[in-house]
Amino acid sequence: xxxxxxxEVSIILSRxxxxxxxxxxxxxxxxxxxxxxxxxxxxxxxxxxxLADAYYAFRAMLGYYAFAKRxxxxxxxxxxxxxxxxxxxxxxxxxxxxxxxxGSAPQQLWEAFVQVCQENQRKVNEQLNRxxxxxxxxxxxxxxxxxxxxNIWTTIHQAIVRSGRVxxxxxxxxxxxxxGPKVGSLLLRDMVAxxxxxxxxxxxxxxxxxxxxTWIRRIGPMLTDELNNDSADWIIxxxxxxxxxxxxxxGVRFNQGVQYLAIVExxxxxxxxxxxxxLAQSTPA
DNA sequence: AATACCAACAGTCATTCTCT
DNA sequence: AGAGAATGACTGTTGGTATT
Numbered sequence: 001x002x003x004x005x006x007x008e009v010s011i012i013l014s015r016x017x018x019x020x021x022x023x024x025x026x027x028x029x030x031x032x033x034x035x036x037x038x039x040x041x042x043x044x045x046x047x048x049x050x051l052a053d054a055y056y057a058f059r060a061m062l063g064y065y066a067f068a069k070r071x072x073x074x075x076x077x078x079x080x081x082x083x084x085x086x087x088x089x090x091x092x093x094x095x096x097x098x099x100x101x102x103g104s105a106p107q108q109l110w111e112a113f114v115q116v117c118q119e120n121q122r123k124v125n126e127q128l129n130r131x132x133x134x135x136x137x138x139x140x141x142x143x144x145x146x147x148x149x150x151n152i153w154t155t156i157h158q159a160i161v162r163s164g165r166v167x168x169x170x171x172x173x174x175x176x177x178x179x180g181p182k183v184g185s186l187l188l189r190d191m192v193a194x195x196x197x198x199x200x201x202x203x204x205x206x207x208x209x210x211x212x213x214t215w216i217r218r219i220g221p222m223l224t225d226e227l228n229n230d231s232a233d234w235i236i237x238x239x240x241x242x243x244x245x246x247x248x249x250x251g252v253r254f255n256q257g258v259q260y261l262a263i264v265e266x267x268x269x270x271x272x273x274x275x276x277x278x279l280a281q282s283t284p285a
Numbered sequence: 286a287a288t289a290c291c292a293a294c295a296g297t298c299a300t301t302c303t304c305t
Numbered sequence: 306a307g308a309g310a311a312t313g314a315c316t317g318t319t320g321g322t323a324t325t
């Protein structure tokens with residue numbers, strides 16, 4: 001038995017993908033992306049403009065997405081990685097293309113990262129971090145060799161727009177060690193939201209845009225009988241995107257809305273059910 | 286699909302230190 | 306001496322990816 005009636009579910013879905021997703025983007029996503037890229041403006045427009053630059057795009061990948069695992073408590077490693085990048089560029093963003101052109105970006109970045117970690121008395125966690133950092137740098141290098149720009153973000157963006165598919169690019173980025181299903185989907189989800197690409201993407205690929213974390217796992221069975229407490233992650237992703245579609249709401253925005261509850265509005269997992277119950281009853285703002 | 290891994294984190298409990 | 310604070314060793318949990 002699902003916790004909520006179909007009618008309540010439709011209200012919950014529309015509120016999550018509506019105002020909650022909005023707030024997630026404006027209060028969380030754009031400001032955080034802006035901060036890791038180190039730009040001043042935080043509107044979607046300004047974030048998009050920054051990401052069009054290869055250097056800023058790389059900062060976003062390295063500082064925001066690459067270490068987005070394990071909740072938010074891994075903030076340290078991303079800060080170290082950004083510091084390592086600054087160091088290899090000697091503080092000048094103009095050096096970024098030179099770095100990619102050098103062909104040794106992976107090694108340089110990794111070495112700098114090790115140094116920064118040591119200075120801060122943190123273990124490098126080589127097994128988890130090395131191929132992540134190197135892999136990302138390799139990816140950028142490869143793109144640079146093809147177009148002499150090397151922008152990870154826009155390259156992915158264009159691949160999606162051209163094909164209307166998300167699967168091939170998902171496979172590509174999750175091949176980078178350290179980027180698994182969760183982070184891969186997270187990145188694609190935000191990108192699709194930022195450029196409003198969802199309607200033009202093949203619905204068969206929607207589950208790739210549904211990162212599954214503790215909160216999504218918990219909320220799934222409350223919304224549909226097709227899920228229970230130990231459904232596998234990709235099943236959760238699939239069923240939830242289907243549920244969103246049937247209710248004519250954006251799956252991508254639904255997922256962002258849930259993340260908003262997780263990190264700002266509810267915070268405590270135990271309170272999720274009560275919160276949703278209230279949400280289903282109160283009238284939309 | 287199940288299992289192994291990993292470092293950080295959070296508790297627990299015992300020991301040592303410090304102050305009155 | 307004794308209460309309480311600080312330190313430290315040990316243990317289990319967490320949330321992700323890798324491996325099979």
